[in-house]
Amino acid sequence: MIELRDYQKKAVRELKQKMIDMLNDFEDRQKLIFKAPTGAGKTVMVSTLLDELTRDLPMNGQCRYSRVAWVWIAPNKLHQQSYRSMRNFFSERRSLRPVMFDECDHVDGLHPGDVLFLNWESINKDNAVMIRDNEQNRTLYELIRKTKIEQHLPVVVIIDEEHMFAGRNAKKSEMVLQAIQPHIELRVSATPVTQSYHAVLVKRQDVINEEMIKKGIELNPNVKSSKEQSELTVNQRLLKKALDKRKELAEAYKEYGINPLLLIQLPNDSSESMSSKDKTIAEEMQAYLEQVCDISVANGRLAVWLSKDKSPNLQNITHSDDITEVLLFKQAIALGWDCPRASVLLIFRELQSMTFTTQTVGRILRMPEQHFYKNDILNYGYVYTDLSADMISIVGDDMNYISTLYANRKKDLPNITLRSYYTDKHGATRNRLGSQFRSIFYKTMEREWEQNPLLLFSAEDFFEDDGETEGADEAKKKEADMDAKIKLNRYNAKRHGVQTDVSRILVAIPKDTPLTGDSGIVEITDKARLALNASELQNLFTLFCRKNVGGFSKFDSTPVLQGAIESALEEYLQVFSMDVPKVVLYHQNRPRFEELIRKALVTYEATLKRNAKEVTMEYQQSVWQVPETRLYNAAMVRTTEGEIFNHALYPYFEQITASRPEQEFARWLDDKMEYVEWWYKNGDEGKQHFAVPYTDSGSRKRCFYVDFIVRLKSGTICLFDTKTKGSDADAPEKNNALLDYISSYQSTGKKIVGGVLIKDEGTSNWYYPGGVIENTDNIDGWSALHLETL
Incomplete structure (x- = not known):
């Protein structure tokens, strides 16, 4: 029998009380976050929690449920490890029964105390056997349905290594949870990505104090x-x-x-x-x-x-x-x-x-x-x-995925269907550096660093000279001229901050630096410097070129840039291939080369535009509805739980870059629940978001992503884009294009209103033009937004 450490007992007590409170709540899909550092014994603590709840609930007069069914989901093959650990853990107690899918009672469903172990990969694929319909009706969803209906048990899902849930299959995994509709989701990780009011945290220092992990x-x-x-x-x-x-x-x-x-x-x-x-x-x-x-x-x-x-x-x-x-x-x-x-x-x-x-x-x-x-x-x-x-x-470890948060369309939401548009480019040139780039790089180097071409051989050098003495003197003179040109080029390069006599490159790495293992920033105060050898320098030079090809294809363009630099340094400065990486990567030279490359790329791009066919933009049409699920980059949003209630997706994640008008109008809308069925904050790029076509002030075809899509209880659809006075030079074009879009629906019987929307700071009212405009500097004559009249 395992004896729990003090911090483990404390965590189990807190988890247990929170879970009882949440079982008493009638809402499904409540999220309980359990964060504990690696090595703290998360599996032991969660297993103890399940054991104590299973034993205590039948005698607990505070909870409306006396029995629970458990589903444990983990990434990769971690569920097998947890399954084996729990079987060993409960070999004596026998309060819980760890089972795999094939061991379940598919006639009556999960029984009280059953813990079903699954991995995401077996259930979040479209053709996954466990969720695919079959003649025996042995599917995960049918098993859960029987558990809830026939056994009358609430289902609690344990999501192990929860940070992995935010990976590339997050949307499909979220759809699985939507189908299961657990009463509680216990999300366990050292680095959780989900946000919730319900959370239990184990401090790293407490684990160190119990000597479970290193100092x-x-x-x-x-x-x-x-x-x-x-x-x-x-x-x-x-x-x-x-x-x-x-x-x-x-x-x-x-x-x-x-x-x-x-x-x-x-x-x-x-x-x-x-x-x-x-x-x-x-x-x-x-x-x-x-x-x-x-x-x-x-x-x-x-x-x-x-x-x-x-x-x-x-x-x-x-x-x-x-x-x-x-x-x-x-x-x-x-x-x-x-x-x-x-x-x-x-x-x-x-x-x-x-x-x-x-x-x-x-x-x-x-x-x-x-x-x-x-x-x-x-x-x-x-x-x-x-x-x-x-x-x-x-x-936090996100396995190189963007940490993803997801919001779901509210149940039974009365959806709408709108035409949406996106653009395709036609006639664009291939996105790579071509043979022209080398000569452009040479000319850029001549201009920026005052370099002079070195003509090693003239046409006469290829013909015999009858006068040997005269020929020898001429050769010496040309050699002296060459040496003078090389010296001048190197002198000019040095005047522009470029050193050519670099003997070695040192890499500085941290030394004797203490870390705790916790998330955070560590300042490096002491470094060791090691000299790189030739093969390392060549690899770093290739990576330098790969990084500096701008927006061009790295695979195709890296060798072109690399060749241009090598030949230019040899031809102008007599720096040969073995020494090129040292010269380019030298800490003082590196920014000069980066700037030189940038200017050459600008010239090259301008040349491509002059020579290329005209690139045309064509509009493509699609159908837009409020999406069932939308993913958000966790680093770019903040949660509004307990603050916003009537957004079409729940929860509402607000972009941290949202403008003040966007933030204010979102809350203004949310306060108008007596008139608003739902409102939706649109994305600002990508064909999955709603957009209307417009031509900007520079006569270029573009897509206008309207900020807010609103469905009123009257059935009217509102399309509004928040601005401040004079803040967007293209606002008139966007507003007028939106009016054209709205007028195209006149014959359909669908009532749509909208336009650019500006708040009057004096009255706190929102105003929209209701017609064609030429600027947004003055809102005199605009209509005040009264939702009850629309």
Whole structure:
């Protein structure tokens, strides 16, 4: 039997009381957030919660339900791990019965105390077996229906690793929850993305105080500066440091029978697929480990966990005394992987990345025996990284997806149907740098840096000279002229801030920096500087070019830009290919090259426009209705729960960039519930949002995304776009185009009104033109908006 720590008991008490209160509420789909750091024992706490509620509810006079059915949903295969953990947890108590889908009673539904374990991937796909109709009628939705109707049980869904719910399949997953309609959603994560008034938080320090997780993390400890180029790459030097730290820990752990594990994480941990950079680093790491350290898969000291390459020695890798010393991995290991002997992490980041995720750091935070040791070096985790930044951000782990919030159309909402428009471009040129770019880059360099072309050979040089002495003197003269031109070009380049005599490039990485593992910003005060070797410089130069091709195709345009820079430096400054990366990447030169490239791209784009066919815009028509579900970027909105009630979607997420008129009109509308059936705040781009066609003041065809779509209880549809006086030069064109759009509905019997809408600060009334306008500087003669008259 597991003895809970004090913070765990406290969290279970709070969760239990909140859940009882929510069971007494008649509303479905209530959300309860449970946030606890990695290593706090979330599965144990939730299992205890389910056990105590199942035991207590029949005797609890405060709750209208005495029995509950549970559904536990997790990403990937984490549900299997939780299923096994709960079976072990309840092997003695037997108050709950963990079941998989095939083990359920499909005749009567889930029984009291049943905990059904599912993973998202098995239910959020259109052809998923569990939700697809079949002859036996054995579907998840039918099982839930029988549970509610025949067993009379409320359904509570536990969403494990809730931050993963906000991924690329968020909309489909949300549709599954819509169909299940649980009474309560218990959302569990170290980094939850959902917002709710109902939440229980476990503080990291409380978990540390109970010695469940390490005291903290040291970033790049004892990494020394080295300004000389080495045969080893920076990656290999960091690996050597990480191996040395693992060896030091192994000596300290020896008396406890624990073999510490070094984790090596590849750069792009957002995808299971291997990028070219992933493959290069994986090969480099494996070669060094085997050839220099005798660490390989063959002798069992190395394990590999990649999407298409999993070594056979992974099965026992979490055992404290397993012989494996190093694990090379990507994202797949992230979820639910529990290996307390993991003590050192070597993590490679994308160029100029400034972030770690809490889940990444959390992999080395668990204490192997859930207590601290006398030797304090065992009470910390150690991270080595090539990340180079003055500030490091520890962020919530969203698996490289945009953290997504979703709002749902209200049940039985009387929808409307409107024509909407979007534009297609025709006649556009291919979006890549072409052969013309090199000559434009040369001319830009001549103009901006005062460079003179070096004519190495004239036409006469290709003909024999009868006078050998005269020819030799002429050659010397030309060589002297050439040297003079090179010196002048280099002098002019230096006057413009460009150094050509760069011997090495140093990369500065943090050293001896403490981290906690919590989200937040860490200032880097101490750095080590390491010299990059030739292969590293060439890779960074390619990445520099890739970053600086502007809006052109990176795949097609990177080699064009790279070739233009290399040939220009050779022809004007006599800097040859081996030295080009050092000159370009030198910290003082880099911004000068970026500005030079930017100006060349501007000239190139202007040339393309002159030479290209005229690009025409054509309108395409679509049908718009209030969407069933809409996704929002969590970083760009704020919740208005308890503030806005009559929006067509619930909850209403307001853009943090919303203008003051937009914010004020939204609340004005929401206060008019006696006249307004519903109102909807439209998006501002994309064919999924409502738009009308208009021609702007520059005679260009565009789409006008009207701010507010309103359905009144009288049946009238209102289309209003909020402005302030004179704030938008195209406001008259938008207003007049909207009038044309509205007039096209006159013969249909559908009553639509609308236009640009401006608030009069003196009276606090909203006014719209009701006709054609030429400007929005003066609203005299406009109509006051009285919804009751429309």
